[in-house]
Amino acid sequence: MNKPIIALDFSTRTQVEEFLSKFDESLFVKVGMELFYQEGPELVRSIKAMGHQIFLDLKLHDIPNTVESAMRGLAKLGVDMTNVHAAGGMDMMKAAKKGLEGSGTQLIAVTQLTSTDEAGMHEDQLIYVSLEESVLHYAKQAKRAGLDGVVCSVMEAGAIEQACGKDFLKVTPGIRLADGNADDQKRIATPAKARLQGSTHIVVGRAITTSDDPAASYRQITNEWSGQ
Template identity: 50%
Template sequence: MTNPLIIALDFPTEADALAFLAPFNNVPLTVKVGMELFYAAGLDFIRTLQDRGFGVFLDLKLHDIPNTVYSAMKVIGQLGIQYTTVHALGGQTMIEAASRGLADGAAHAGILAPDLLVITQLTSTDQTTMNRDLQIDGDLVQSVVHLAAMADQAGADGVVCSALEVPDLQARNLQLKYITPGIRLAASNDDQKRVVTPGRARQLGSTGLVIGRPITQADHPLAAYHRFQTEWEAAK
């Protein structure tokens, strides 16, 4: 990973996203394209980002039967992107199918496959939500550990989780990257429940950070990005 900071392009249109990215043209940056923007702008937008030198994390969080996920990932594997995602709750067979699809698609295109990242529990999920709404018994962190271990066994390259959970995952000696959203410079009142600062995330063992609104909604986004980067680097 050349740059551990990934900016989430949480914008409704391609024009909004490209306007935001204009000051970043000389920054070696990976950007995350989620469902809203991808459904609005499509594959042409992914190619536009690549033409402008940005790495792409295509975050579609696939969760379906294994054959469907395999077929979708075979397409995604041909795009030349850096990362993509599935939900761990789809099960081990689905994750294995996703990994095969990416590998087969990339081989067909003659390129490297993107890293397959597995969503454990969303950072908007807390203990009550998991137990009451999802009807998953037990402790939230132990659920994340279980799902990450399953992802590792299924051949995933990494997981998306809270930085607070990384030490528990590292204790299992999993061969995974730990990509962590919910990163803030200070406490905030939004829908992220399990949040940490970039410096703390690095100390906890995060491999990479996904940062959205604290940069995309900042008065000076490039300056905000550099503040996150400085705090990350200072935690070496």
């Protein structure tokens, strides 16, 4: 069972270091745009030097050549996982994969954000199939492009496993404890439900980072995720 990925939704290196100091074990953490754009690659190197795994969540979406070049630069950081938007198309996803060649970094594609619901997808994106059909289409495209998996909600993880295989990664954000708030997410689930639905990785943010005891909350989520 993969470790829960903790979303480091902070603005500064000081906040990150203070948070990580509460743990005495190696973690799998997510560095997103807010943090990376303010603290840059040096913070990623620092977190790696502490012995933690990193999912660098930048959701690249540009022309293939630009994305390939960007990935070639990110590969030098030694992150464990990074991503693109599947909506960028097959050529872009293949170019991203090419840019990471030899790095060992896993590449996944965002399907539909967990803040998106079906009505919003229809209205904002003019995609008129069901939300699940859209997510499955993007997942199949990512697999054909040679990617390692996708970001999706727990609700689509089972269908993606059937379509793309058990080893195809299903990285699912929007994870909350049963008594937690949804915040700005619309398609959410508990760690236990994620496990049962076929998620391979869960991403947990505020349920841990805003907890009075982050280490205890992390242990609780880990136990639920592993079925203990």
